[in-house]
Amino acid sequence: MLDVSKKIDPMLDELNHIFVEIYEEHNTDTIKRAYAALEELSVPIVPLSEGIAVMPIVGQIDTHRSQLIMETALEKSAQLQLSYLIFDISGVLIVDTMVADNIFQIVKALQLIGTKTMITGIRPEIAQTVVDLGVDFGTIKTKATLEKGLEEIGFSKLLENPQRKKDKWRY
Structure with missing residues (x-):
């Protein structure tokens, strides 16, 4: 069990890291678009x-x-x-x-x-x-x-x- 856990945990960590990066990139893009729309409405x-x-x-x-x-x-x-x-x-x-x-x-x-x-x-x-x-x-x-x-x-x-x-x- 320990050997299997040593192999699976790093894979799960890497997978989690990839999901977090994708989410962060999407969230940043959404915020930029919202800010641009807000700027356009402000003037x-x-x-x-x-x-x-x-x-x-x-x-x-x-x-x-x-x-x-x-x-x-x-x-x-x-x-x-x-x-x-x-x-x-x-x-x-x-x-x-x-x-x-x-x-x-x-x-x-x-x-x-x-x-x-x-x-x-x-x-x-x-x-x-x-x-x-x-x-x-x-x-x-x-x-x-x-x-x-x-x-x-x-x-x-x-x-x-x-x-x-x-x-x-x-x-």
Whole structure:
């Protein structure tokens, strides 16, 4: 029995090791795909009409996410041939020097490829922080709300049926 056990145990150990490696590789691949999907969802671009899109930003912006925002904005703007891209930052709670500078850099990069940009949803506390930091947003168009930004570029609200009070955007 001992002789048989000495031969079988190493084989079972090797078999167990192979199963663990396969499981770990599969699990790592699944996690990578899930993280990539999460990143894509964290920086969506919503096309509104031909040449116009909105990028709603929600949550905290760190260095990695700001780089992702830059890459996505440039790639999708070129791919969709956007004339206008509106950054709606109403879901961003904190803007520090790095975030403000990154937003400025993204806007400059988009201008280089011919996409006009506008920032909407700047909260009063964020406006105060940006001013306190001394960041000059003078060359960037801003509007208080996404609705005001859309009106600025030519969207108008129409009532289909006044009794139903459903709003539709028209460009």
